[in-house]
Amino acid sequence: MDDIKKASEQFVILDHSPIGHFILRKDLVVIFWNKCMEDWSGIFRDKIVGTDLATHFSHLEDGKYISRIKGIFQCSAPITFPSQVDKYFIPSPLPGGKYRIQSTFVTSIPAQENGEYYAFFSIQDETNVMAALESNNRALRQLKKEIEVRKQAEGQLVKLARYDNVTGLANRSLLREGLLRALAKTRRNHKTFALMFLDLDHFKDINDTMGHDVGDLLLKSVADRLKRRVRENDLVARMGGDEFAILIDDCTPDNAAHISQSILDALAPFHKLDNNEVFVSSSIGIAMCPDAGEDPETICKSADTAMYLAKKMGRNNFQFFSQKLHEQTMKRIHLENDLRRALDQKEFVLFYQPKVDKGGNVVGMEALIRWQHNTLGMISPSKFIPMAEKTGLITPISEWVLHTACTQISEWQKNHYLSNNAKLAVNVSLRQLKQDSFWDTLQETLSLTQLEPHCLELELSENSIMDNPQATITLLNKIHQMGPFITIDDFGTGYSSLYYLRRLPIDAIKIDMSFVQGIGKDNNDEEIIKVIITLARSLGLKSVAEGVETNEQVNFLHENQCDSLQGFYFCRPLPAEVATHFLKEISSEEKLEESQLLITD
């Protein structure tokens, strides 16, 4: 009944009409009855609204009238032009049990969002049918205008219910919907998302000392800066007071940490609010989901807990909900920051590991980078190369490797510690290969270090070649024509296509150490090695085995005609000075005998 009363209220404008208007719902319940209808029928609005029309007019109990009214509602589309229903549809009682003849017109109007209609009736004395039509149209126009105004007001209400009126950001209720959507998505795509809670440090002091107006301006300024730090489909909400929430879709802990840091940085510069310059820092708590919760309430609690932790940690910082995750992420981020400085701080060093042929001659040296971190000690490339690839630092690092290694081998050749046919191998990463500048860097380095191009060997992993084989073939052809030797590294671990292998301008295949280490233990590994060596030979390529550690492996590889071997069995990767000493020694003795096994850590 409350709903009907509410619906009725929106039509009161029709009380001003000299024509009788009433509105029926599909089940023939009266929704509205105007003043003129009250006069004509003698039935008051509050008696008829919310009741079945037929119960007030005995003649309507005759089924023919009812089926006519029901017919109106069976139309799938609204009746836009008034159509006459029946002259006697709503008779006006006259003294002596007579009825006044009237014309009844019906139009339908959309009632609810679900597409249902109300039937809008206008009745008029038969003598003035045209006036009735005219009045019906006028009333409808007015009504439409009213409905439009009401819809706008409703829109405003919806906005108020879902958005914060100070900042225009989403509010708690919209954030909750966003979290439910993100949780549903995560169940489908198994990707993580992050909810961050951000609280302004000492906001209360600003409010107390500068007033609430300045406080509101600060909240708006913070909201603007937050929105500029996230993508369009991320959600920034104000939870109330000085607390904001940021929902980041498809987000790893590393991304979340980066975004949080960029938010802290963005909020730090002063906010110009009227004539005041206000500084504010913030504390951010991060809940990585679904780990931190599988419903909006738990996730918010986790983000809140993390935010309190951030405050406890001295404010102006961010913390993850899980301590372990926080430590791991922070360790990675610190390492990444250190990596940015490592080149300038000259913390990278190259180690060199020899490649030996069947006769024990050193046919080449591979340059392997290490990071001599000032506090963490020596860090393996497998720990920082992926990080360098991700951040783009791989380009300057690789340029340094190329230049340092080429300078080194030139020096060894000049001193006759290494034959002029020996090659220096450097590893080339996928990202490096994709850089437009790679070709220029290569040319420049060879000319600067005066190294014969045929003395340079580029080791490319199988996967980096197969990432975009067509483009790689074009680039490698260009490089190959210049002179460098090209080797596919870690062969057998990726998905090489034989079709492309045939077309690639490569010179050697390096058998991955996982197969070499299966020699004597796993028949399959041995068979794979034999196939790789045969494949290399049939394509006119050299074969190299890496990770050789035992006599048994050396014998197997020699028996199967592997062209050169590399591994701890012969020599571990050595720092430049030790490698120089090692090459100097063996250059005088010609060969690297098994008895000259040199192992350094």
Ligand SMILES: Nc1nc2c(ncn2[C@@H]2O[C@H](COP(=O)(O)O[C@H]3[C@@H](O)[C@H](n4cnc5c(=O)[nH]c(N)nc54)O[C@@H]3COP(=O)(O)O)[C@@H](O)[C@H]2O)c(=O)[nH]1
């Ligand atoms: N893009 C670049 N990648 C580089 C560079 N320098 C190294 N790398 C790549 O990092 C990965 C790890 O390298 P590293 O820790 O140096 O390990 C190499 C050898 O030290 C190790 N090795 C050699 N012999 C043995 C052995 O007998 N046993 C054993 N367990 N390990 C051994 O194997 C790694 C050989 O690397 P590779 O020949 O390249 O496959 C590695 O993927 C490097 O490529 C760089 O400057 N740029």
